[in-house]
Amino acid sequence: MEAKLAKIQSQVRIGGKGTPRRKVKKVYKTATNDDKKLQSTLKKLGVQPISSIEEVNMFKEDGNVIHFTAPKVHASIHSNTFAIYGQGDEKELTELVPGILNQLGPDSLASLRKLAETYQQINIASQGVQADTGADDDDIPELVENFEATSEKKDEEEATASSSDAKIVDMVD
Numbered sequence: 001m002e003a004k005l006a007k008i009q010s011q012v013r014i015g016g017k018g019t020p021r022r023k024v025k026k027v028y029k030t031a032t033n034d035d036k037k038l039q040s041t042l043k044k045l046g047v048q049p050i051s052s053i054e055e056v057n058m059f060k061e062d063g064n065v066i067h068f069t070a071p072k073v074h075a076s077i078h079s080n081t082f083a084i085y086g087q088g089d090e091k092e093l094t095e096l097v098p099g100i101l102n103q104l105g106p107d108s109l110a111s112l113r114k115l116a117e118t119y120q121q122i123n124i125a126s127q128g129v130q131a132d133t134g135a136d137d138d139d140i141p142e143l144v145e146n147f148e149a150t151s152e153k154k155d156e157e158e159a160t161a162s163s164s165d166a167k168i169v170d171m172v173d
Contacts, residue, residue, distance in 0.1 A: 038083075042074060042081075042083055045076050045079050045081050046076050046078075046079070047074040047075055047076040047081060047083060048074065048075065048076065049072070049073070049074050050073045050074065050075050053071065053073045054069075054070065055067065055068060055069050055070070055071070056068040056071050056073065056084050056086075057096065057100055057103060058088075059093075059111075063092070063093050063111055063115055064090055064091065064092055064093065065090070065091050065092070065093055065096055065100075066088045066089070066090055067088065067089050067090075067091050067096060068084060068086045068087070068088045068089075069086070069087075069089075070086065071084050071085055071086035072084070072085040072086060073085075093111070093112060093115055094115065094119075097112070
């Protein structure tokens with residue numbers, strides 16, 4: 001029995017002693033397989049490509065927007081099915097505001113108002129904090145020393161220094 005097992009094992013071994021018996025064949029799942037499955041499912045639903053769509057914006061509940069530029073869009077109106085292909089970027093609503101005002105519905109306008117109010121409150125709060133910390137920096141500092149007395153001391157020091165320089169020069173010559 002052991003001899004039979006050893007014979008079978010020796011046939012399976014690829015390399016010499018100490019090497020693995022078999023190489024494991026790994027099957028990698030690719031995105032193309034998923035894409036093919038999705039395409040076949042969409043064909044069953046009877047979707048048709050819709051051209052001339054420049055951008056797609058999906059508004060999320062947290063206020064962010066999933067933004068697609070130049071997507072491929074397929075739709076089936078009777079089954080209420082839409083498929084959007086492309087690279088989507090998650091952006092904040094404030095980044096897209098000027099270009100998407102005409103796309104906003106009543107719910108999105110309400111969320112935009114809330115967002116604007118929160119930004120105003122944040123700005124007011126940050127300005128209040130800056131006013132507390134920066135109020136001392138903007139004011140003129142109080143006069144601590146008497147500048148006339150210090151300037152008189154400097155004049156006296158310069159006068160004595162210039163006279164001592166003259167003495168040193170005289171000694172050297």
